[in-house]
Amino acid sequence: MNGVTGRMGHRQHLVRSILAIREQGGLPLPDGTVLWPEPVLVGRSEAKLRGLAETHGLTRWTTDLAEALAGADVYFDAQVTNQREKAIRAAIAAGKHVYTEKPLAEDLAGSLELTRLANQAGIRHGVVQDKLFLPGLLKLKRLIDGGFFGRVLSVRGEFGYWVFEGDWQEAQRPSWNYRAEDGGGIILDMFAHWRYVLDNLFGRVRSVQCLGATHIPERVAEDGTPYTATADDAAYGLFELEGGIIAQINSSWATRVFRDELVEFQVDGTEGSAVAGLRRCRIQHRATTPKPVWNPDVPATIDFRSQWQEVPDNTEFDNGFKAQWEMFLRHVYAGEPFAWDFLAGARGVQLAELGLRSWREGRRIEVPELTA
Template sequence: MDRRTVGIVMNGVTGRMGYRQHLVRSILAIREQGGLTLADGTVVWPEPVLVGRNAAKLEQLAELHGLTRYTTDLAAALADDSNEIYFDAQVTTARVAALRQAIAAGKHVYTEKPTAESLADAVALADEARAAGIKHGVVADKLYLPGLLKLRRLVESGFFGRILSVRVEFGYWVFEGDWQAAQRPSWNYRSEDGGGIILDMFPHWRYVLDHVIAPVRSVYAQMATHIPQRWDEQGDAYPATADDAAYAVLELEGGIVASVNSSWTTRVDRTELVTFHVDGTEGSAVAGLRNCRVQHRATTPKPVWNPDLPVSHDFRDQWSELPENDTYDNGFKRQWEEFLAYVVADAPYGHDLYAGARGVQLAELGLQSAREGRKLLVGDL
């Protein structure tokens, strides 16, 4: 059995997402299972090189997980021929320069989204990667969620008949940071540091809707900064300059209407932190992170509006839960395995930097729509 070691420069692993989802639950999890076994029997062994600005934090993480390779010198890590892949989970404002540096060094690149703050930069990155002949990918983790895998199966089976509409509800209350520590980094709420919920979440909604329901064709958005002052990790107050909530109406191919609410200033009264409610002529479904409930046309009850009488039943009891027919692994890990197979064995892979650019396109148009108060078409790149 052949074993192929692949060095991965992981930049930004001291951050929340880079550490928990990409290092611990993906790369280290692949190592714990003995590597990734490809179709031909080759075992891919990922060898992470931790990169960041704080040497002490990197040393601490390396020691905690039994790793030996870490550095604050990105150029040196990229100059090492044993490192084939560059991964980026930094703050958005630092991403473009680092990705360009990795592409110029001839490394395959895999990155968190958004790939850039502007569509022009996102497309330029994709063009540079294509010209360099390297393989490139962008994180599309929501597509690997059990709830959305179930929902996609319903769409592909024709369960809905003609799809009419989609309602996406996402969000939770992010503490301001004064009397209780915030559960998200403070840069998320400063536009000058690449923060804002539109730039963060609209790239997600783009690939989810494109791949699960139908391509996005137009956007009308309203954004708000509901909490104007927050407190950072040191307990210092700062002005929140980025949008912390966005309310959008998207038109999808085929006349499907999607209403998408994204907020870090809402208290949760849903079964999960995000829900996708799809209505069709033959049936409806509500999918979350893990679960998916359905109501078929033949089993749809006949509600009657009568505000003079109390509701005597629970509407949610009239839906049926889809069974757990599959085993679902961590979505970030699954996509890492697909990207590693793409790099080593040229396996099929569908989420490249051009897909990332389409996400940035929707975010950029959403911001423009909110500023100008008008509906904007989403054209093909």
């Protein structure tokens, strides 16, 4: 597990996924055996790795990637983006199965090359697509599968929050996120997410039009040094999906939250609408839709929010990262299918690359189909 000293690698992948699988007694496989994951922690800081291992009662850690690969079946990568491709190439060359955070690589060419190398090597490979496993989006998928919306017309997404500049309050995200030369930028980060959300829930993305921005031009690094932000911190995207569905998604690290959750999607259809977030999902059917009339001269008399219904859980939702980890491990050790391979990850990088190009050229761009 490379990159586990970082926020996501530590909290979501090590603690809430791999260690959580151990805490539940391992992962049952279809043949009746139980898989017991033994993590080998890899990173650049010996002190951080030793402290992490001691905290969680682990004994295997190293700063030498080759040493870690020699004693492992699966390689996992949660490093900064610009370090990922080289490490994954090494894992493939060592014949290891690979599971990785997104984006798969910094550009489409690198992503497709990793896909080709992985397929040639005959290894199993996967990319984290965590938002598909959020309770709110699982409920939304339930509505779609049940025909609640009728014909889906549009999707509107709002994601983001204010990331402090790092001077008078510590930033919640690492500084490399705001340096393009280090693989930062919200388009490369979030468009990879939006690709698999849109593709899996609503239909293949056919075109993109994007306007990016660097709203905060100077930030302060972890050591207190000011630096110039060279990467985009906001993106305003318009996507055309198959079936004529229009999706609009705003992504920003320079916005203050006035919504119930940090990400929300409103889906409007001929028969009903829904608003889904990380955990909640609320709906309004056509039969219960109010009939507002535009009149700016009088106060609004309709409490619009009160007329939406909460979609019940109807099940217990596990941590989304853990759920996908279990699927990938069953894919590796039991041969079960796994849909989110390197090619799926490459599609996310493709959309980010085309989004950046759309911003640069000021135009709408078609999204061609990718094949392995």
